[in-house]
Structures are given as C-alpha cells and as structure tokens.
Amino acid sequence: MPLPQYIANEFEAFLKCGIAAHGFLRLSCAGCSQEKIVAFSCKKRGWCPSCCAKRQAEAALRLLDDILPLAPYRQMVLSFPFALRFWMQANKKLFSQIHRIALRAMHRHYEDAARRIGIKSPKSGSVSFTQRAGSALNLNPHLHVLMLDGVFTEISGKAHFRNVPRMTDDDVSRLAESISRKVIALLKRQGLLDKEGSLVAHPDVDPIFRD
Ligand SMILES: [Zn+2]
Ligand SMILES: [Zn+2]
Incomplete structure (x- = not known):
C-alpha cells in the first residue's frame, strides 16, 4: 500500500524545517543594528521534533496559564x-x-x-x-x-x-x-x-x- 500523500508532504516539509536555504526572516534590533536570521519552520504536527516540541510547550503553557483551575x-x-x-x-x-x-x-x-x-x-x-x-x-x-x-x-x-x-x-x-x-x-x-x-x-x- 503506498503511503498516503499527506505523510509524504509532512516528511518533505520536515526535511526543510529550520534550514535558511528554504526561506528565512531577517530580524534586526531597533536599538542597535544587530541582525539575526530566523529560518522558517515547517509547523507540521506529525514528527518534526522541533515543531512538535514547540507545540507541546505552547499547549502546556496555555493550559497552565489560561485554562486549568x-x-x-x-x-x-x-x-x-x-x-x-x-x-x-x-x-x-x-x-x-x-x-x-x-x-x-x-x-x-x-x-x-x-x-x-x-x-x-x-x-x-x-x-x-x-x-x-x-x-x-x-x-x-x-x-x-x-x-x-x-x-x-x-x-x-x-x-x-x-x-x-x-x-x-x-x-x-x-x-x-x-x-x-x-x-x-x-x-x-x-x-x-x-x-x-x-x-x-x-x-x-x-x-x-x-x-
Ligand atoms: Zn540590540
Ligand atoms: Zn518543523
């Protein structure tokens, strides 16, 4: 059985996640003129360890700060x-x-x-x-x-x-x-x-x- 297309998409996006060659933002400090390059992340939910960990941390914070009594x-x-x-x-x-x-x-x-x-x-x-x-x-x-x-x-x-x-x-x-x-x-x-x-x-x- 071939892999469903969404799995292939997910995996290909993960391969590009956080790599500046695939797109980035150039941020500069308004105070000094220091610059920093931030590569785009894939924002996928399947197995990108970086994006999943971020999502997990955000969800935990939101539950703790705003939702759970x-x-x-x-x-x-x-x-x-x-x-x-x-x-x-x-x-x-x-x-x-x-x-x-x-x-x-x-x-x-x-x-x-x-x-x-x-x-x-x-x-x-x-x-x-x-x-x-x-x-x-x-x-x-x-x-x-x-x-x-x-x-x-x-x-x-x-x-x-x-x-x-x-x-x-x-x-x-x-x-x-x-x-x-x-x-x-x-x-x-x-x-x-x-x-x-x-x-x-x-x-x-x-x-x-x-x-
Ligand atoms: Zn600065
Ligand atoms: Zn990612």
Missing part, C-alpha cells in the same frame, strides 16, 4: 487492542465515538464517587489529547487524558473543588472493563461484530487512506 490532576492513558487500532486509525468517526465512550466513563467514575460521599451535582473535568503513534512511530492510536482528580460543585453561586476517595487499582480495572464493554456494544450496534463478538465487517476507510 488550580486543583489536583491525574493522567489517564488509554490504549487499545491491536485489531481496534487499525479500525480507529482508518475511521475518524469510529475513533471519536470510542473517545467519547472513554471520556464519559472516566467522568462518570468521578461523579459517582462524589455522589457516594454526598456531594450534590458534581462536575468532573478533563482535557484529552489524541495520539496516533507510539514512541517508535508505530501505529498506536491512544488517548492521554488529563483528568481533574476530584470534582467541582456549586456552593452559593461559586465553583468549589472537592476531593473524592483516591482511585484504587480495582477502580481502574472496573473503568477499563466498562469502557471495553461499551466499545464492544458499539461495534455490535454498527454491525462490525456479531452477537458473539466475532468479526462481521470492517468499518469504512476514510478517503484520506484511499488511493
């Missing part, structure tokens, strides 16, 4: 069985449905834990990042979810953070099982698996992967 967080990483990885990679809609199932289950874990200790109308929170490759650039769509390690609740018009009982290994297994059950149910509903869970059909492949 001061509270404890827990990172959850969700990976998937091999067969499902190919399906998720090839079908964006399926990936996002599974993403939604996973997040809903994680949020429900926190909100249920809060209700059990008497917290009214608890609101959990998360920010999630989709990654499509493992560290060896192998195909491995997975999710990194930054989860509020507790809940917010409203007390006289103001949001207050409340702790919930610490997550245990058993909680994590239950969570993983519940996500797995719901994903299998989704695949059955879509006619991809039969009642016993055996393969019936492969999902459609997004146009980006077609020749």
